[in-house]
Amino acid sequence: MKEIFAGGAPPAPAALAAKVRTLAPSMTRSMQRVAEAVAGDPAGTAALTVTGLAELTGTSEATVVRTARLLGYPGYRDLRLALAGLAAQQQSGRAPAVTADIAVDDPIADVVAKLAYDEQQTLADTAAALDTVQLGAAVSALASARRVEVYGVAASGLVAQDLVQKLLRIGQVAHAHSDPHLAVTNAVTLRAKDVAIAITHSGSTGDVIEPLRVAFEHGATTVAITGRPDGLVSQYADHILTTSTARESELRPAAMSSRTSQLLVVDCLFVGVAQRTYETAAPALAASYEALAHRHSPRGGTGR
Amino acid sequence: MKEIFAGGAPPAPAALAAKVRTLAPSMTRSMQRVAEAVAGDPAGTAALTVTGLAELTGTSEATVVRTARLLGYPGYRDLRLALAGLAAQQQSGRAPAVTADIAVDDPIADVVAKLAYDEQQTLADTAAALDTVQLGAAVSALASARRVEVYGVAASGLVAQDLVQKLLRIGQVAHAHSDPHLAVTNAVTLRAKDVAIAITHSGSTGDVIEPLRVAFEHGATTVAITGRPDGLVSQYADHILTTSTARESELRPAAMSSRTSQLLVVDCLFVGVAQRTYETAAPALAASYEALAHRHSPRGGTGR
DNA sequence: TCACTCCTGAAAGATATTTTCGGCGCGGGT
């Protein structure tokens, strides 16, 4: 007997479709075929043996096993078990109903419904796939950080600012950087006890990786929030938080769902830190709320 | 073959426990032990191999297989698969137990689940409450706008920037302002055919209302994205888009759900505009994607 | 074009499952 059960990484409950999407880009062609079959028909796949699935996808047993490994399972046997579970869930639960893409001539009401549904899906996927161990580690680092620097450009830059705004509210020293040069300049000044966070969906945004690398080499604790955990950015990250990737279409750029996903992660970080530092966080939150009250006109209902 | 019971009956969906009880009397002692273990802890049993389950119940592999047969499965392998499904169902069944507020001592996994759930709820609420007529009107105004100015401070400022980033991608002329003075300065330059958008959750943020008022009085088309449609900001808005407000708690500031809600509205605006201006928007989107490609390191999907 | 890297599948090797087969306990007959 080997591999009792628990350990560092739980295989994956039902966030399989999400995981497939997240990892698909880093897969080779044949592995993608396997992953596609698995994600497309969990129930059917669960009924197949390695050999059967290999034949179905026109690949070999080895490839199937490799795919299972990549998805986080010890082997095909375990993937199959998870698949059976997923199938059962789908069976009992309401039909997941694949949402149609947004078309150019969709009425506005459909657009609202589809976007809302997609973002909900993204949230569910992200939550399911989020590694709570990594998250916990990142929270610990932040809670005891002397100073926090967050790097992100474009859409991820806004997420970085969002995190910083939140951290500032609970009395943490935090800054966001979207200027690559200034970011590197800033990273050089970091030491142990400081935390650097890089946010990049692609995992390969040079402008963000560079400052993280510098911070890493200067001994700071580094965290990466990325949709591609196999990306270059992970090389310099002590803790990796994976965001999920949703399908995108012409009218629905990837930035949309990655942002939703990143914000959820950021919120989790924030709440985690607020919990750990409750003694100081709670009064700080109250104080910042109080300080802003007078900037709102008296009118407009106070109630609630 | 004897085939006493199985016959044409399907393996068994989830009524496994019932089946065990029904068949128990007709079982021999050791088989009962196996059946009991299976019914008692489906999840745990699903993790075991034949040998493991045999050892656990103090019986032999043969007995385990015989039990599986009696329960209607072709063999142990299939029983195990069904067991995994059952476990997954049970798991998901007790999921909705996380609707409570986030507490200081919640484990990190609960925090993730609760935040994700809350944000999903916020999205659903917002989508349901969004006035598509107002939204359509706002989209029309944006689609034919010569220039778009967006005002927002703090968290809403980030949403403003998000909208602007998106509009820029489809070739619209857009700017975000979070500096109240500059915002007003900017607002006085607006004319008809220009669009001004104010984003404020409270609906009473003076720093944002003021520029909107100025824009309104200069003849620009004005849009308010607010959680309080009865707030002061609405007085100067041609179109009002209402975001939903979720309950908040000490550890979960209102900014969190209002941001989610605002972003959904902003996404809807963006997609709506992109639809209306598809001829120019599509190439622009493609071009901006292309232009950024080289900023990502080539490496990404290699090994590991 | 050549060298190189990494993907890929065939087949060997390891595990898990199923089947076979003989032992043994238990009741009933003498």
Place this chain on the structure above:
DNA sequence: ACCCGCGCCGAAAATATCTTTCAGGAGTGA
């Protein structure tokens, strides 16, 4: 009380399934 037969039970062989190894080959950059 003893013997006989019935059928449950588990050890081990046989088979199926999964995993690993290894070498050929496609694609890529120089």
